[in-house]
Amino acid sequence: MKKLEIRNKHLALRKSWTQEEWQMRHEQLHQQVLSYLKSLPKGTIIFSFQSIEGKREVDTQLIHETIAHSPYEFQLAFPRVEGEGKMSAYLVHEKTSWVRSAWGILEPDPITAKKIEPNEIQVVLVPLIGFDLQGHRVGFGKGFYDRFLSQCQPNCLKIGLSLEGPVQQIDDLHAFDIALDVIISSERLYCIH
Template structure:
C-alpha cells in the first residue's frame, strides 16, 4: 500500500475507535514497553504527548508509571518550532507547567532543553508501520529530521494501536526505520538492512 493511501485509511480507522478502546490499547502498550525493553537502564527517554482528538496512543499512563516506579529515567518531550519544520526537546517532570499548542499538543513551559544526542530511546508516534520497520506518520517529516540527530545506538520505538501492514510500497532509503514497534499484542523487532 502507498503511504498516502495508508495514511488516509489509518486515520479513518483510528478515529473510529471509541475512546475507551484507545485507553485500553494504550495501557497495553505501556505494559509491553515496561515488560520487554530495558527501560530501567535508560537515562533519557523521549516521549510524545498525545493529540487526544486524533486518538493517538495515550502516553500519560506510561509517564505516571515512569515517575512513580523508575524515577532515574528522565523524560524529554518535543516542541514544534516556529519554522514548522523542526523540533526541540525539553525535560518533562510531574511539576512541569504545560500549555496547548495550536494542534492541541501539550508543551512544557520553562523546562530545560535536552539535546537529541542525550537520548537513549525515542517513542515515535505513527499512523501505520510495515513488517520491515518502515512507518507512516502525518507526512511532515518532523521525526525523520529529528531521528537523524540522535545517536546511532538510540532505540527508535514506534507505538501503534494496530498491527503492521505487510509492506509500505513507497518507503525509500531516506526514511528512518524503526528498531521495534510496540502494539497492544506484541513487540515487533526489525533487523538492520531487512
C-alpha cells in the same frame, strides 16, 4: 501500500472502534511498553510525545505517569517545535509547565524545562499511524520525527507505539525516512533491527 492509503485506512479504523475496544487496546499496549522498558538501564533518557487531542492517537499519559514514578529513575523528555519544521528536546520534571502548540499539542514551557541535545537521548518513543514489517512508519506527513531522529546517536533506540498491527510493506518511502528498531503494538512486540 502507499502512505496516504495506509494513513486513511488506519485513521478510519481508529474512528470505528468502540470506547471499550479503544480502552482495551490501550491497556494492552501499556502493559507491553512497561514490560519492555524494564529492560532499559537505570537513568535512561526517554524522549516521548503527547497525544494530539481528537486524533485517537496512542494515549501516552499513563505510560508517562508510570515512567515518572518507576524505580528505574528514567528521565522524560518531550518535543517542542521551534522554528520551521524543527523539534527540540526538553527534559521535564514535576514542576514543568506546559503550553499548547498551534497543533493543539502540549509542549514543555522552555522556562520550566531543560533543553537537551538529541544526541543525549537514549530512547525515542515515536508516534505513528501505521507501520510495515521493515520498521518504516507512516505519520502525519510533516517529517518532524525523521529530521529529529537523524540528529540522534546511531545507537539511540527508536520505538514506535501502535494500537494496530503492521502492513506488509510501505511502497513510497523517501530517502530521509528513518526505520524504527522496535515497534510495540497492543498485540505484540516487533523487533526490527
